[in-house]
Amino acid sequence: MMRFRSIRFWLPLLLVAGTVLLAPLLRSSQPPLQSYTLALLLCGTAALSAYLFAVIAQPEKF
Amino acid sequence: MTTTTRVTFPRMPRGPRQERRYLERPHQQGLVGRAVVQAICKLDPRQAVGNPVMFVVWCGTALCLALSLEPRLLDAQAGPQERGFNALISLTLLATLLFANFAEALAEGRGKAQADALRRTQARTQARRQLSDGSIELVDSSDLRRGDLVLVEAGDVIPADGEVIAGVASVDESAITGESAPVLKEAGSDVAGSVTGGTRILSDQLTLRITADPGKGFIDRMIALVEGAERTKTPNEIALTVLLAVLTQVFLIAVATLPPVAGFLHQAPSVVTLVALLVALIPTTIGGLLSAIGIAGMDRVAQFNVIATSGRAVEACGDVNTLVLDKTGTITLGNRLAEEFLPVGGHSIAELAAVAFGASCFDQTPEGRSIVRLAEKLGAALPFAADSVAGIDFSARTRMSGSDTPDGIEYRKGAVDAIKGFVRSRGGAVPDALDTCFEQVSRLGGTPLAVCRGAEVFGVIYLKDIIKPGIRERFDQLRRMGIRTVMLTGDNPITAGVIAREAGVDDFIAEATPEDKIAVIQQEQKLGKLVAMTGDGSNDAPALAQANVGVAMNSGTQAAKEAANMVDLDSDPTKLIDIVTIGKQLLITRGALTTFSIANDIAKYFAILPALFSGVGLEALNVMRLASPQSAILSAMVFNALIIPALVPLALKGVKFRPLSAAQLLRRNLLVYGAGGVVAPFVGIKLIDLAIGALRLI
Numbered sequence: 001m002m003r004f005r006s007i008r009f010w011l012p013l014l015l016v017a018g019t020v021l022l023a024p025l026l027r028s029s030q031p032p033l034q035s036y037t038l039a040l041l042l043c044g045t046a047a048l049s050a051y052l053f054a055v056i057a058q059p060e061k062f
Numbered sequence: 063m064t065t066t067t068r069v070t071f072p073r074m075p076r077g078p079r080q081e082r083r084y085l086e087r088p089h090q091q092g093l094v095g096r097a098v099v100q101a102i103c104k105l106d107p108r109q110a111v112g113n114p115v116m117f118v119v120w121c122g123t124a125l126c127l128a129l130s131l132e133p134r135l136l137d138a139q140a141g142p143q144e145r146g147f148n149a150l151i152s153l154t155l156l157a158t159l160l161f162a163n164f165a166e167a168l169a170e171g172r173g174k175a176q177a178d179a180l181r182r183t184q185a186r187t188q189a190r191r192q193l194s195d196g197s198i199e200l201v202d203s204s205d206l207r208r209g210d211l212v213l214v215e216a217g218d219v220i221p222a223d224g225e226v227i228a229g230v231a232s233v234d235e236s237a238i239t240g241e242s243a244p245v246l247k248e249a250g251s252d253v254a255g256s257v258t259g260g261t262r263i264l265s266d267q268l269t270l271r272i273t274a275d276p277g278k279g280f281i282d283r284m285i286a287l288v289e290g291a292e293r294t295k296t297p298n299e300i301a302l303t304v305l306l307a308v309l310t311q312v313f314l315i316a317v318a319t320l321p322p323v324a325g326f327l328h329q330a331p332s333v334v335t336l337v338a339l340l341v342a343l344i345p346t347t348i349g350g351l352l353s354a355i356g357i358a359g360m361d362r363v364a365q366f367n368v369i370a371t372s373g374r375a376v377e378a379c380g381d382v383n384t385l386v387l388d389k390t391g392t393i394t395l396g397n398r399l400a401e402e403f404l405p406v407g408g409h410s411i412a413e414l415a416a417v418a419f420g421a422s423c424f425d426q427t428p429e430g431r432s433i434v435r436l437a438e439k440l441g442a443a444l445p446f447a448a449d450s451v452a453g454i455d456f457s458a459r460t461r462m463s464g465s466d467t468p469d470g471i472e473y474r475k476g477a478v479d480a481i482k483g484f485v486r487s488r489g490g491a492v493p494d495a496l497d498t499c500f501e502q503v504s505r506l507g508g509t510p511l512a513v514c515r516g517a518e519v520f521g522v523i524y525l526k527d528i529i530k531p532g533i534r535e536r537f538d539q540l541r542r543m544g545i546r547t548v549m550l551t552g553d554n555p556i557t558a559g560v561i562a563r564e565a566g567v568d569d570f571i572a573e574a575t576p577e578d579k580i581a582v583i584q585q586e587q588k589l590g591k592l593v594a595m596t597g598d599g600s601n602d603a604p605a606l607a608q609a610n611v612g613v614a615m616n617s618g619t620q621a622a623k624e625a626a627n628m629v630d631l632d633s634d635p636t637k638l639i640d641i642v643t644i645g646k647q648l649l650i651t652r653g654a655l656t657t658f659s660i661a662n663d664i665a666k667y668f669a670i671l672p673a674l675f676s677g678v679g680l681e682a683l684n685v686m687r688l689a690s691p692q693s694a695i696l697s698a699m700v701f702n703a704l705i706i707p708a709l710v711p712l713a714l715k716g717v718k719f720r721p722l723s724a725a726q727l728l729r730r731n732l733l734v735y736g737a738g739g740v741v742a743p744f745v746g747i748k749l750i751d752l753a754i755g756a757l758r759l760i
Contacts, residue, residue, distance in 0.1 A: 008111065030138075037135045041125070041333070045318050048121055052314065055114045055307040059300045062112050 007054045011047050018043035093171045100167030101160050114307045115349025116162050118314065122337040123159060126152040129334055136333050147692055148334045150759065154699040155341060161706040162350025169357035169714060173364070177285045189221035190214070192269070203259070204276045215267035222259040223279040224270035225620065231266035233257060235616075256620045273620055280623065296377040298649065299356055302656065306349050309660075313343040320674075327678045335674055338695045342666040342702055347659035348652075350706045351713040355655065358714040359648035366640055367631040368613070375627035378610045379645025382545060383591035385638060386582055386609070389551035389558070392596065392635040393533055393565045398509055398525040399432040403440070404502070405521035406495040414521040415442035418513045420473035421464040424453025429525055430463075433475070433511075446471075461552070474514050475523065477573075478554065481512035482519075490517025504556030507564060527561060534566040536639050539721035541568065545642065546591075548582060550574040579605035594642060596635040598622055611645075613638050647716040650727065654717045654735040655709060661739025662705070669698040669747050686744060688751045692760045697751040701743055704750075 022039035030038055055062050104110070110120040130148040133140040190198045192211040203221035206212065211227070214220055220233070232244035235258065244264050247257055257270060259279045274280070295303065317340040324331050356373050363370045370376045387393060405414040419437035422430045423444055446467050454474070456463035462476020462484065474484055478500045482492050496512060499522040503510035509525040537547050549570040551558045558572035571578055576599075583593045583605055594611035597603070598618030603625040606612030614626035615633035623629050630637050665686075672684040673691035688694035722730065754760060 034134070034136060034138055041136065044121065044125075045314070048118060049311060049314055049318075051111075051117070052114055052307050052311040056304055056311065059303045059307070060295060062114060062303070 007051065011051060014050075015040075015043050015047045018046065093168065093175065097164055097167040097171050100171070101163035104163035104167065105159060110159075113162075113349060113353070114303065115310050115344055115346055116159060118310055118344060119155060119159055119162075119341050119346060119349075122341050123152060123155040126155055126334050126337055140332075144332070144334075147696075147760065150696055151334050151338055151699055154696065154703045155337070158341065158346055158350070158699075158703040158706065161703060161710075162346070165351050165354040165706060165710045165713060166357070168710065169354040169361065172361050172714070173357055181281075181285055187219045187221050206272050206276065208272055208275050210272045212270050212272060213267060214263050214270060216263055216265050218263050220257050220259055220261050220263060220270070222272050222276070223274040223620070224257050224259075224272045226255050226257060226268050227271050228269035229267050231268045232264045234262045234264050258616075280629075296356065296373045298377050298652065299352065299373070302348075302352060302652065305656075306345050306352070310344045310349075313340055317343070324675065327675065329675055329677055331674050335670075335695055338699050339670045339674060342670055342698045343663055345656070345659040345663075346702055347662060347705055347709065348656045349659075351655055351709060352652070354710065355648065355652050355713045355716075358716065359644065359651075361714075362644050362647070362716060363628070363641060366637060366644070368637060368641055369629045369631065371627045371629075375611060376641075376645050376648060378592060378627075379594065379642045380647075380649035381592050382594045382611055382642050382645065384546045384548060384586045384593045385540065385642065386548050386550060386579065386586075386593060386595040386605075387567070387638070388596065388635060389527075389549050389553065389561060389570075392530075392638075393549055393567065394527045394529050394561065398429050398527050400429070400436040400523050401508065401526040402524040403436070403521060404499040404524060406499055407493040407519055407521070409520045411440065412442060414513060415440045416445050417473060417515045417520045418475060418523055419443070420445045420515070421475040421513055423448055424451075424465055425456070425463055427456075432525075433523055445473075472516050475511050477552070478510055478512040478522070481514050485514050485517050485519055488517035490514075490519070492519055496522065500554070501556060504554055505560060507557060507560035509553055509557055527557075529561065529565050530636070533636075534564070536636075537566040537568075540639065540642070541566075542721045542723060543646065544723055548586075550579060550582065576601040576605070580608050583608045594638055596630075596638050597626070598633070611638075611641070613641060643719055644716075647719040650719065650731065651713065651717045654731045655713065657731060658709075658735040658739035658742075661736050662702075662743045664740050665743030665747055666698045666702070668744075669694045686748045686751070688747070689755045690760065693751050693754050694747075696754060696760060697747045698743075700750045700754075701746045705743075705746070 019036065019039045022043060023036045026035040026038050105120070107117075107120060110117050126148055129135055130145055130152045133142065133144045133148060187203045188200050189203050189206055190213040191201045191206065192198055192213060198213065206222050212221060212224070216231070226247050226249045228249050230246065230248040233247050235245050247255070247268060249255060256273075257268070258281070259274075260281055274282075317336050320331065320336060320339075359376050360370055360373055363376050390398070403411050403414045403418065405411050415437040418433050419442045422433040422437075425431070425433070446465070451465045451467045454462075454464045454466060456476070460476070461480040462474050464472065464474035464476075466472055472488075474481060476484075478496065482496070485492055496519055500510045500512075503522060503524045506524070507527055509527060511523040511525060513520045513523060540547055546569065547567040549558070549562050549565070549567040551561070551570065551572060552574060553561070553572055555572040558570045562570040571582060579595065579597075579602065583595065586593045587608075587610075592610040594613070595605060595609045596613045596615065597606045598615035600619045600621040602614075602618070603621040606614055606622055607625040611628065612626035613628045613630055613635075614622040615635065616623070616629055616631045618633070628641065668683055668685050669688060672680045673688070673694040676691045684694070686694075688697060717731075720727070720730070
């Protein structure tokens with residue numbers, strides 16, 4: 001149960017899901033490879049930001 | 063009344079402190095090699111995620127490496143010519159990660175080397191376990207459990223931590239303390255009643271009750287702590303981690319919003335450039351060195367032969383406001399010596415010497431032995447046959463000791479008040495001259511001991527206290543650091559006042575009982591102060607637990623060691639002052655490097671921002687006249703990477719500590735590390751830029 005509550009579990013999941021959802025929206029202005037990479041970069045940045053918020057909230061866990 | 067004979071061996075290792083270190087200094091050979099391997103292993107993202115600043119660098123490195131392999135991943139127009147620049151940035155980012163990992167691995171490696179030194183004291187051995195029917199069986203020491211009874215005799219290695227329940231023997235504790243003089247261990251004694259596994263019994267035999275299960279003994283716990291197995295972040299580290307994470311978050315958001323701004327200005331900075339800007343701005347220097355500084359702090363304490371139970375304890379030392387110190391052994395030399403006999407009530411010096419001899423013949427403390435020596439020197443003889451009398455031990459409650467003869471004659475020596483009470487309780491009278499002698503000795507800073515036989519007072523023994531050389535200067539230093547010193551002593555107020563003035567302590571508690579120690583600590587803590595104290599007896603355990611920093615002597619009881627958060631293997635109470643210095647040094651090092659790291663950002667702004675917006679008139683910001691935008695970015699990145707290994711020695715050794723007030727220290731460190739942190743990168747980045755130009759890397 002603890003595993004599912006860990007940021008290390010759901011953050012990568014969110015990253016993949018975000019990329020899959022965001023990539024089609026970028027398809028209009030980018031070729032397929034670049035749209036997926038750009039979506040991954042945007043989601044990665046958001047995930048990194050979420051991770052930093054988690055560190056700020058619970059520093060003793062990191 | 064039973065008599066306990068105590069023989070005290072010299073316990074203090076002699077010579078300069080550098081020469082008395084027991085814990086071996088880490089073997090430098092192989093340490094760097096192992097740290098390099100560990101630095102690579104620490105690239106594992108599961109480990110990297112523990113450090114927010116370096117994890118951001120890790121993500122940036124992964125992104126740049128991907129863009130080095132395929133520059134068109136994000137921009138279909140990107141050409142293969144960008145691959146070289148991307149690869150150079152990736153390599154500098156990788157170097158930044160490796161250098162930070164190396165600093166941490168090096169600090170951990172030094173701790174592990176010390177743990178190995180401790181581990182060598184742990185020999186698996188055969189133990190003679192006593193069964194409930196009294197028979198003996200041979201078992202491996204690892205099979206012993208708490209509560210087991212074992213017999214050990216001359217030549218045996220003590221198989222586990224235990225308490226002596228029968229026998230008297232001398233034990234070689236040099237494996238733990240580095241002190242080669244044997245220590246007497248005996249049943250029923252507070253301090254001498256506990257033994258440590260791994261030490262060797264030199265004479266006679268002991269019956270021990272094991273007090274720790276395998277793997278949970280004193281040495282095992284020390285190994286785990288030195289190795290860092292139980293290392294958790296200290297409150298100060300947690301606060302700094304939050305600050306670094308906040309700064310990283312701010313810079314991440316700032317850099318992420320730059321592309322739209324750049325687009326508005328018809329600029330299109332590459333992702334690698336943005337990653338470089340982010341890494342240059344976030345505090346990678348302190349982020350990379352933070353854990354190394356903490357581990358090195360523990361390491362420095364261990365090199366002083368002090369084992370800290372947590373980094374929190376070391377850190378707390380840096381914030382200590384009040385030191386509670388025992389007079390004897392800490393402020394004065396442990397051995398007070400009898401200097402003079404002062405008779406009262408018409409008695410002669412010879413009569414007083416004889417009664418003092420009778421009251422001290424069972425007292426094996428240095429003071430007791432010095433009284434016997436002085437009496438013998440004056441020609442006194444023991445007034446009874448020694449084998450027919452019972453010795454009376456000193457206690458904190460009665461504050462006297464002596465001998466009882468079979469015909470009911472009581473010889474006593476002790477605190478003047480205690481002897482007065484004793485004499486009056488026997489119907490005797492106290493001569494006025496006793497108070498005069500008491501004041502005379504007290505005003506000399508000596509300890510007056512009254513001597514009586516039954517209801518008759520014979521006089522006073524003048525015990526001379528010798529203040530440790532240099533202790534006044536140490537207290538002056540502590541005062542300049544804003545630390546208050548409180549001396550606790552069982553002496554009367556006049557003697558205590560004289561010693562306190564001579565030693566330069568800020569306050570003193572005379573005629574102190576063990577309860578007074580807790581009261582003083584609680585009183586200081588109520589005022590919001592952090593208190594440090596030393597102790598060795600079981601009666602010190604509550605006060606050691608109550609103090610923010612409790613340092614137990616290794617020669618002390620198990621209870622004291624359990625209650626304290628540090629154990630001094632040399633059993634030297636004055637080391638508390640050194641420990642406080644190390645704690646302060648740890649905090650100052652952390653603060654100085656954080657200041658330096660943040661101050662570095664200014665030069666990096668001037669290097670990277672003009673490069674990022676080279677086409678929109680920001681060239682004026684290129685105050686360093688860097689050769690090209692790409693060279694500017696690469697120079698900033700290389701400086702960012704190289705500054706970490708350059709600061710590793712400082713992180714491990716600690717910033718040189720000066721006994722100044724907090725305000726003076728802050729001013730000095732802001733000047734050295736703040737101003738230095740601003741200037742150094744300007745020089746460094748310019749030099750690297752020139753080197754890049756000369757090597758035609760770009």
